[in-house]
Amino acid sequence: MNGADDIYDARIKELAAKARDLGPVEHADCRHEADNFLCGDRVTVEVERDGDRIKALGGKVRGCLLTQAAAALAAQAAPGLDVAGLMNGIEQAKALMADGTPATGAWEGLNAFTPVHDARHRHDCVLLPFQALAACLDQTEPRDG
C-alpha cells in the first residue's frame, strides 16, 4: 500500500461508480457547467427545487475518480435539504480541502475525501462539482436590486 493509494479507498471508488447513474434532471430550475482548467474535466450540475427544498440534483460528469465521487456524493446528500443546507455542504467541502476540518451532519460522507487534503494538487478535482453547484444555486437565488 502506497500513501497515495489512501485517496482511492473503497468508499471513493463506490461513490465514483454511482456517478454513472447521474443524469439530467427533467424539470431543472438551474444548470451550470464547470471546467477544471488544469485538465479539461467538466461537470454539469442540474438542480430542481420545490420552494426552498432541493428536490433533485443530477447532471453529467467527465472527470477523474475524485470528481466523479464528489459529484455522486453531492447528488446523494442534496435531496431533501434546503438551500442553506446545500450551501453548508459546499462550505464543508471547501473547509475539508483547505484545512482538513471534518464534515458533519448530512455531509459526513465528505470525510471519505479526507486523504485528499494532503494532495493539494487534487483539491480542485473534489471541489469542481461543488463549484458548479454553487454557481447553479446562484442562478436561482434572488439578487439585490
Add this chain to the structure above:
Amino acid sequence: MPVLSLRDQFPSLASGLAGTYLDNAAMTQIAGPVLARMAAFETGGRANVKRGIYPLATQATAAFEGARAALARYLGAGNPNEVVFTSGATAAINLVAQGFGAGLAAGDEIIIGEAEHHANIVPWQMLRDRAGVVLKVLPVDDAGHPRLDALDDLMTARTRLITVTHASNVTGAVTDVAAICDKARGKGVRVLVDGAQMAAHGPVDVVALGCDFYVVTGHKMFGPTGVGVLWARAEVLDGMTPFMGGGEMIRRVTFAETTYAPPPHRFEAGTPPVTQAVGLGAAADMLLGLDWPEIRAQEQVLFGILMERLAALGRVTVIGPGGNARRLPILSFTVTDAHPHDICELMGARGIALRGGHHCAQPLMDRFGIEATTRASLALYNVQGDIDAFTDALDETLKVLA
C-alpha cells in the same frame, strides 16, 4: 557515449532524485555541463551585455554571443544574427504574431495545424481578433500527422503563413515540414515551425527544412528555464517590426522618433536572460557533440518495448502513430475506466513521473474524441530500467483503481 555514461551527465538522474523520469515532453532534466557553464558565468563572468566596455562586460557579451552562435549551429543556420533569444518558445511565437503579424491585413489567411500546442494557436487568435486575419485549420489524419493533401485546398492567394509543430507533444507524430515548405515556397507563404519537442531529439537543419521561422525552448533541450530561441531567415527578420521597445533594441532615440537596431538585437528589448542564454548555448554544444544515430536507435528500442508492454495490458488505446516511424518517443494513451490524473497520481507516488491531461492541445483532444491522455515521453538518458519500473508501477496502479 553509451547511454548509461550519458545519464551520469545529469545530476538529478545520477543522484536518483528525479526517479523514473518520463515527463521529458514537458521538461527535460538539466545537464551538468549546462549547470557548470551557468555557474562559471555567474561566479566569474557576470556583467550586463551588449554595451559595457570594461573587460568583464566584454567577456559577458562574448559569452552571450557565443551562445547565439551555438544555437545557430544546432539549428543548422549559417548566420548567428538570425537567432533571437526569447523567454521560451511561446514568447518566440508571440513575437512572430506581433512582428510578422503587424504586416498582415484584414482578410489575410493563416493556416494552423490541428495538432498544435495552445501556444501555437492562441497568439494567432489574438492576431485574428486585432487585425482581422482569417485562421484555417490543417487537419491531421488518424495517426496525428498533418494531412498534406488538404493543404492545397486550404492555401489561397491570401495565405500568408502556415504554422505547424515539428513534432506533436501529445502523439509524438513528426510533421513532414519539408513537404509543407515545398508547397509554400514561391507563393509568398511563410512557414513557422514549433520545434519545442523536436529539439530534444537531435540537431535540426532549418535550411534543409526550408522553413522561415523555427522556435525552440531551453527547458525542453536539457537547458535552463526562461530562455528560448526564435530563428528566422535574415530577410524575414529585417522586415519585421519590433515586439517590445527599450534597452538595446534601438539605434537612436529622440522624443520625435526612434530608429531600431538591426536584428537580432531589435527583438531583444531590455536585459536579456544572459545566464540562461549562456546555459542554453552550453546545452546546444553538448548536444552537438553526441552520437545521435546511437541515441535515436536506443530511443527507438526503448519506445518499442514500451509500446509492447502497453499493448499487452489490453485496456490501453495509444493515441497517435502505431509504430516507430515518423514519430518521437512520446507516447500518449488512454486506459478504459481509468482517468489520466488518477493514473499519474498513483504512478507519481511510485516514483514514475508522467503527465496526464490535455497537454495544452485541446483541439487535438477534440479531434480524437477524448478529454485527456496519460503521456510517457522518453529522452536520450532513459534506460531499460525506466521502462521496467513504468510497467511494474502501471500494473500496481491499475489494480488500485480496479
